[in-house]
Amino acid sequence: DGGITQSPKYLFRKEGQNVTLSCEQNLNHDAMYWYRQDPGQGLRLIYYSQIVNDFQKGDIAEGYSVSREKKESFPLTVTSAQKNPTAFYLCASMSGGLNEQFFGPGTRLTVL
Amino acid sequence: AQTVTQSQPEMSVQEAETVTLSCTYDTSENNYYLFWYKQPPSRQMILVIRQEAYKQQNATENRFSVNFQKAAKSFSLKISDSQLGDTAMYFCAFMRTNAGNNRKLIWGLGTSLAVNP
Numbered sequence: 001d002g003g004i005t006q007s008p009k010y011l012f013r014k015e016g017q018n019v020t021l022s023c024e025q026n027l028n029h030d031a032m033y034w035y036r037q038d039p040g041q042g043l044r045l046i047y048y049s050q051i052v053n054d055f056q057k058g059d060i061a062e063g064y065s066v067s068r069e070k071k072e073s074f075p076l077t078v079t080s081a082q083k084n085p086t087a088f089y090l091c092a093s094m095s096g097g098l099n100e101q102f103f104g105p106g107t108r109l110t111v112l
Numbered sequence: 113a114q115t116v117t118q119s120q121p122e123m124s125v126q127e128a129e130t131v132t133l134s135c136t137y138d139t140s141e142n143n144y145y146l147f148w149y150k151q152p153p154s155r156q157m158i159l160v161i162r163q164e165a166y167k168q169q170n171a172t173e174n175r176f177s178v179n180f181q182k183a184a185k186s187f188s189l190k191i192s193d194s195q196l197g198d199t200a201m202y203f204c205a206f207m208r209t210n211a212g213n214n215r216k217l218i219w220g221l222g223t224s225l226a227v228n229p
Contacts, residue, residue, distance in 0.1 A: 102159075105155070
């Protein structure tokens, strides 16, 4: 089955620790995206990547970092510089032909 | 810069009735895509329907249809014969067609729809 996987579903970390969220897709999509979702704020774009070894900052990149070493993978690191990291994080990929985004199930990060 | 506005934070409808969710957008582009996504309580985002701006015909997908008014920059979603499983957050989104390496969606803040039995 083709799709996007995000792991883990729930993640707990202590304040001051970096944490990496996983996102893998087997849809052969070139573009991948990370969003943060908070109540009442919709989806806010953190980083996106159109091709391997290239990525761009979204609207709220501060305190986050990404890498895109493989087409299938786009991990997101939430660093200790992110002031309020507790949120729901969604990963998506996009097909150039269909021009629609497909989403993973999300990771709920709680920083204690 | 493009913006997407959903003016109804919350809505409710009785099962089997029809409901319309509003979306307006602002852009100077002529070619673009518009989307409605659904996020049920499971939080899995699902594409409901897509409209290409150059197409005059409104998109339909089973019980879901849109009213696309390009001049008015309006893109409403109509859900007919509402079902309990339609209870979800609904997001309207915009994407430029000719975005090159800058293909990204611009999102509205969402409308929370409750379908009541």
